[in-house]
Amino acid sequence: MDYNKYKEYRDYYEDLIEKKDLKELKDSVSELNVVDIAEIIEDMDDQNMLLVFRMLPKEISAEVFSYMEMYNQLRIVNSITEPELKLILDKMNFDDRIDIIEEMPANVVTKVLAQAPSNERKLINEFLRYPEDSAGSIMTIEYMVLKPDMTVSQALDHIKKTGMNKETVYTCYVEDAYKKLIGFVSLRKLVISPPDILIKNIMEDEVISVNTTDDQELVADKFVKYGFIALPVVDTEHKLCGIITFDDVLDVVREEATEDFHKMAAISPSENEYKDESAWQLAKNRIPWLLVLMISATLTSGIIDNYNYIIAKYIILTTFIPMITDTGGNSGSQSSTVIIRALATDEIGLSDAAAVLFKEFRVGLICGGVLSLVNFLRLLLISKASVTISLLVSITLFITVTLAKLMGALLPIAAKKINLDPAIMASALITTIIDSVVLIIYFGLASRILPMV
Numbered sequence: 001m002d003y004n005k006y007k008e009y010r011d012y013y014e015d016l017i018e019k020k021d022l023k024e025l026k027d028s029v030s031e032l033n034v035v036d037i038a039e040i041i042e043d044m045d046d047q048n049m050l051l052v053f054r055m056l057p058k059e060i061s062a063e064v065f066s067y068m069e070m071y072n073q074l075r076i077v078n079s080i081t082e083p084e085l086k087l088i089l090d091k092m093n094f095d096d097r098i099d100i101i102e103e104m105p106a107n108v109v110t111k112v113l114a115q116a117p118s119n120e121r122k123l124i125n126e127f128l129r130y131p132e133d134s135a136g137s138i139m140t141i142e143y144m145v146l147k148p149d150m151t152v153s154q155a156l157d158h159i160k161k162t163g164m165n166k167e168t169v170y171t172c173y174v175e176d177a178y179k180k181l182i183g184f185v186s187l188r189k190l191v192i193s194p195p196d197i198l199i200k201n202i203m204e205d206e207v208i209s210v211n212t213t214d215d216q217e218l219v220a221d222k223f224v225k226y227g228f229i230a231l232p233v234v235d236t237e238h239k240l241c242g243i244i245t246f247d248d249v250l251d252v253v254r255e256e257a258t259e260d261f262h263k264m265a266a267i268s269p270s271e272n273e274y275k276d277e278s279a280w281q282l283a284k285n286r287i288p289w290l291l292v293l294m295i296s297a298t299l300t301s302g303i304i305d306n307y308n309y310i311i312a313k314y315i316i317l318t319t320f321i322p323m324i325t326d327t328g329g330n331s332g333s334q335s336s337t338v339i340i341r342a343l344a345t346d347e348i349g350l351s352d353a354a355a356v357l358f359k360e361f362r363v364g365l366i367c368g369g370v371l372s373l374v375n376f377l378r379l380l381l382i383s384k385a386s387v388t389i390s391l392l393v394s395i396t397l398f399i400t401v402t403l404a405k406l407m408g409a410l411l412p413i414a415a416k417k418i419n420l421d422p423a424i425m426a427s428a429l430i431t432t433i434i435d436s437v438v439l440i441i442y443f444g445l446a447s448r449i450l451p452m453v
Contacts, residue, residue, distance in 0.1 A: 006036070006039050006040050006043075009032075009036075009040045010040050010041075010043060010044065012028075013025060013028070013029065013040070013041075013044075013048075013052060014044065014048060016028070017048055017051060017052075022055065025052065025055055026055045026056075029052060029055060029056065030056065030057055030060070034060055034063040034064045034067060035067050037052075037056070037060075037064045038064050038065075038067035038068045040052075041053060041064075041068075042068055042069060042072045046075055046079060049072070049075065049076070050075075050076065050079045050080070053065075053076060054080075054084075058087065058091070059091070061087075061088060061091070062087075062088045062089075062090075062091035062092045063091075065088050065092070066092055066093070066096040093140060093142060093167055094140050094141050094142050098137070130212060130213070131213060133215060133216045133217075134212065134213050134214065134215065134216065135210045135211065135212055135213070135214045135215075135216060135218075135219050135233050135244060136212035136213065136233065136241065136242075137216070138216055138219070138244055138248050138251075138252065139212070139233040139241065139242030139243060139244050139248075140167050140242055140243060140244070140245065140248075141241075141242045142165060142166045142167040143166060143167060143168070143173060143230070143232075143240075143242065143243040144159060144162070144163065144166050144168070144169050144171075144172040144173065145172070145173055145174075145175055145240070146158065146172045146173070146174050146175075146185065146199050147174070147175065147199065148174055148176065148182065148183070148198070148199050148200035148203070149198060149199070149200065150198070150199045151195065151196050151197065151198060151199070152190055152193045152194065152195050152196070152197050152198075152199070152202070153195035153196065155172070155185075155190055155199055156190055156191075156195075159172070159187070159190075167230075167243065167245050168229065168230050168243070168245055169187055170186065170187050170188075170229060170230070171184055171185075171186055171187070171228075171229065171230050172184065172185050172186075172187065172190070173232055173240055173243070174199055174200070174203050175240055178239070179239045179240060180237070180238050180239055180240070181207055181209060181232055181234055181238055181239070181240040182203075182205060182207075183200075183203035183204055183205040183207060184203060184204055184207055184232070185199060185202055185203045185204065189202055190202075207232060208222065208226055208228070208231065209231065209232045209233065209234045209238075210222060210231060210232075210233055210234075210244070211233070211234060211235070211236070212233055212234070212235055212241055216252045217252070219231065219244055219249060219252065220249050220252045220253050221345075221346060223244075223246060223249045224345070225346070228246070229245065229246050230243045230244065230245045230246070231243065231244045231249075299436045300435050300436050300439060303436060303439045303440055303443070304321075304439060304443075306443075307439075307443035307446075307447070310443055310446050310447055310450070313450075314389075314446065314450055316385070316389060317389075317442075317443075317446060320393045321439070321442070323375075324393070324396055324397055324400055324438055324442060325431075325434070325435045325438050325439070327371065327397060327400065327401060328400040328401065328403075328404045328431075328434040328435070328437075328438045329404070329430065329431030329434055329435065331364070331367065331400070331401045331404035331405055331408065332404035332405070332407055332408035332430040332431065332433075332434050333408065333430060333431065334405075334408065335360050335363070335404070335405045335406075335407075335408025335409050336408040336409070336411065336412055336430050337408075339356065339360075339408065339409045339412045339413065339422070340412045340422045342356075343412060343413070343416055343422050344422070350413065350416060350417055353413050356409050356413065357406060357409055357410060357413075360405045360406055360408065360409040361402065361405065361406055363405050364401055364402035364403070364404070364405030364406060365402055367401050367402075367405065368397065368398040368399070368400070368401035368402045368405075369398065371397055371398070371401055372394040372395065372397045372398035372401075373394070375390075375393065375394050375397050376390050376391065376393075376394040379393060379394070388449060388450065389450075391449070392442075392445055392446055392449050392450065395445060396438070396441055396442045396445055399441055400434070400438045400441065403434070403437065403438075403441075404430075404434050407430060407433065407434060407437075408430055411430060411433075
């Protein structure tokens with residue numbers, strides 16, 4: 001649903017509230033998808049949002065709550081009674097409850113924990129001890145467990161009895177007597193297998209799993225690589241602790257992609273949505289890198305100042321500086337973007353560094369050759385520059401593009417080698433570095449090619 005449609009529904013519901021037509025309000029809002037309901041009510045004021053939320057049928061209110069932004073969830077929690085909060089939490093998936101508790105202030109966490117049974121409170125506290133952004137912090141305990149000595153018939157009966165409370169039943173995990181993960185079996189295989197066959201005879205014992213302390217980015221990579229809908233999480237003793245489902249991984253992928261975009265644009269990453277941040281917060285995220293890039297750009301000024309004697313004699317050289325530096329920056333950005341993505345998706349690794357650099361070198365030669373030839377003809381025929389000046393600018397352009405392609409590939413790989421995020425070596429930083437190198441090449445060539453007498 002697009003923004004205009006959301007606004008249309010929001011205005012309609014606020015009009016119904018003003019007319020006190022609560023029956024029509026309840027009937028209308030209950031027909032919508034839970035994601036759309038969350039989007040619609042989030043921009044209402046506290047009173048109207050709470051009224052619409054309370055009008056929702058109990059079976060969907062928890063789902064709507066789980067899709068709301070953290071700030072708006074907090075608005076709800078601070079406005080409802082403790083019994084209402086307990087009702088919402090009871091209907092939410094365990095991992096969604098953990099997500100809420102991790103982000104909310106201490107006083108709200110205390111209020112939430114107070115509504116949880118003692119055994120669940122213990123589990124929640126255990127989850128909160130997992131490192132942030134680890135597999136353990138995003139997993140859920142609502143998974144289907146089978147025993148190896150169960151028959152298919154017994155397993156299906158077990159799924160029917162307990163499946164309603166599980167995150168997914170499409171993949172069932174098999175544990176031994178010591179709760180160690182020994183295999184898995186799909187629901188499809190259970191349905192088509194003879195009812196008296198044992199689970200241990202049909203289960204897959206080659207299990208792909210992650211550890212509770214593994215980074216969530218590694219988890220996302222495994223989902224992409226193997227195409228799972230769920231992935232088991234084990235501890236150091238290979239005991240099954242929980243599972244991660246694809247919907248949680250979609251959130252991780254979005255977060256990681258957003259973080260990389262921010263870094264590539266030289267912005268400090270933020271977990272908040274754009275509309276939830278003030279101008280001061282946005283500026284605070286951008287100023288540090290802008291300062292670094294601005295100060296580093298003073299090197300460019302120093303280089304130009306050092307070659308003032310050439311510029312004084314050939315003022316026309318300054319005309320071509322923006323074109324050369326921009327082309328170099330753009331060329332480097334192209335390579336860095338491709339390499340950063342290839343590193344992020346494991347298309348290439350550190351062992352491929354030599355092959356990658358050689359390929360980008362060849363790409364640079366081709367791109368540089370084409371651009372410098374076109375530029376030489378343009379300067380000579382259209383700009384009416386001298387052959388010497390046209391040759392100088394075109395040779396500089398050829399070297400610049402080739403070098404920029406190499407640096408665009410080298411810097412992200414070097415960052416990966418020293419355990420930095422390759423995304424920081426994106427367009428902003430590469431452009432600054434290339435600008436300085438290009439000017440040294442440009443004026444260095446000028447001092448040798450052009451007569452100084």
